[in-house]
Amino acid sequence: xxxxxxxxxxxxxxxxxxxxxxxxxxxxxxxxxxxxxxxxxxxxxxxxxxxxxxxxxxxxxxxxxxxxxxxxxxxxxxxxxxxxxxxxxxxxxxxxxxxxxxxxxxxxxxxxxxxxxxxxxxxxxxxxxxxxxxxxxxxxxxxxxxxxxxxxxxxxxxxxxxxxxxxxxxxxxxxxxxxxxxxxxxxxxxxxxxxxxxxxxxxxxxxxxxxxxxxxxxxxxxxxxxxxxx
Numbered sequence: 001x002x003x004x005x006x007x008x009x010x011x012x013x014x015x016x017x018x019x020x021x022x023x024x025x026x027x028x029x030x031x032x033x034x035x036x037x038x039x040x041x042x043x044x045x046x047x048x049x050x051x052x053x054x055x056x057x058x059x060x061x062x063x064x065x066x067x068x069x070x071x072x073x074x075x076x077x078x079x080x081x082x083x084x085x086x087x088x089x090x091x092x093x094x095x096x097x098x099x100x101x102x103x104x105x106x107x108x109x110x111x112x113x114x115x116x117x118x119x120x121x122x123x124x125x126x127x128x129x130x131x132x133x134x135x136x137x138x139x140x141x142x143x144x145x146x147x148x149x150x151x152x153x154x155x156x157x158x159x160x161x162x163x164x165x166x167x168x169x170x171x172x173x174x175x176x177x178x179x180x181x182x183x184x185x186x187x188x189x190x191x192x193x194x195x196x197x198x199x200x201x202x203x204x205x206x207x208x209x210x211x212x213x214x215x216x217x218x219x220x221x222x223x224x225x226x227x228x229x230x
Contacts, residue, residue, distance in 0.1 A: 011037065012037055012038055012039040013037060013038045013039070013061060013126060013130055014039060014057065014059040014060050014061075015032055015038060015041065015059055015060070015061045015062070015126065016040070016042050016043070016044070016050060016053045016054055016059045016061075016062040016063075016087070017029060017032075017040055017042075017043040017044070017063050018044045018045065018046070018047065018049070018050035018053075018062065018063070018065060018068060018076075019045065019064070019092070020045045020046065020065065020068060021065070024065070024092075024115075025043055025045065027119065028040075028063060028119075028122065029043060031119055031123070032063075032122070032123070032126075038123070038126060041057045041059055042056075042057055045068075045069075046068055046069055046071075047064070047068040047069075047070050047071035047072070047073070047075065047076045048070050048071070050062060050068070050076060051076060051079055054080060054085055054087045055083065055085065058085070058086065058087065059087055060087065060130055061087065061088050061089075061090060061126050061129060061130065062089050062090070063090045063092065063122060063126070064076060064089060064090070064091055064092070065091070065092050066092060066093040066095075066104070066223070067093070067222075071225060072222060072223050072224075072225060073089070073091040073092075073093075073104070073109065074091070074103055074104055074109065074223045074224070074225070075107075075223075075225035076089070077089045077091075077104070077107040077108040077109045078107045078108065078225075081107070088110040088111070088129040088130065089109050089110055089111070090109070090110065090111030090112070090113060090125045090126065090129060090135065091104055091109050091111070091112055091113070092113050092114075092115055093113075093114065093115060094114065094115045094116065096114055096137075096140045097216065098140075099209045099210050099211050099216065099220055100219065100223060101136065101140060102209075103220065103224070104223070105134075110133065110134055110135070111125035111128065111134065111135035112125075112135070112137055112140075113125050114137045114139055114140070116139075117137055117138075117139060121137060121138075167205050167208060167209075168201075170191075170201055171201050171202075171205040171208070172205070173191060174187060174191075174198055174201040174202050174205065175201075175205045175217060175220070176224075177190065177191075178202060178214070178217055179214075179217050179218045179220070179221030179222075179226060179227060180221075180226075184198045184199060184202075
C-alpha cells in the first residue's frame, strides 16, 4: 500500500520513498518534508509500487531500501533505467561491502547511504545527486575512491571499476548456481564443464567481486535479483 502527498513548492525537489518498515518510512518522510526545498510526493513499501509511483510522478529523486520484499533496490534501478526514467535513485542499506556498492552503481544507482549513518546523510545524498551527480556514504567512500580524485572524474572511475569487475557469462552462471545451493559436481553436470573448471570460474568471479564466503555470494545474487524474482 502506498501514500501520496502534496507536491510542496514549485522549486522543491520532489521525492518518492520506498521502504517496507513503517517506522523508517515515517522518519524519512518527516525528515524530508521538514527540510526546505524538498518534499515527499509519494511513498511505497514494495519495489513494484515504487516503480509505478516513479513513472506516475516523475520525481527528481527516489530514496529506496535496497532490500524491498519483492525486488532489491538494484533490480528496481535496472527496471527504471530500462524505462529511461530520469529519476535519480538513492539506496539505503545496512551493508558496506565493496561488491554491493559496485553492483548498485553499475545498475544505475546514484546514491548509496548506510542505515547506520546519521539520518541527515540522506539529505546530503539528495542534494548531491541533484547537483554533482553521485553520493557515496563517507563511511565507505575511501574503499572505492582515491580522495585526491576530483569530483568531475569520479564517474570515470566508477565506469573503469565496473569494467574491471564485469563477470563473464560463464562466471555469472556459476556464481548464480552456487548461490542457489548447487555443488560443483551438480553445476558441472548442468553446464557440461569439469568440476575443476567450475572452481576456476568461481575463484575468478570472487576475485573480481572481492568476496570470499558463500554468504557474500548469496548476498550478491540477491542484489542481482537471481534469488527473489523468476
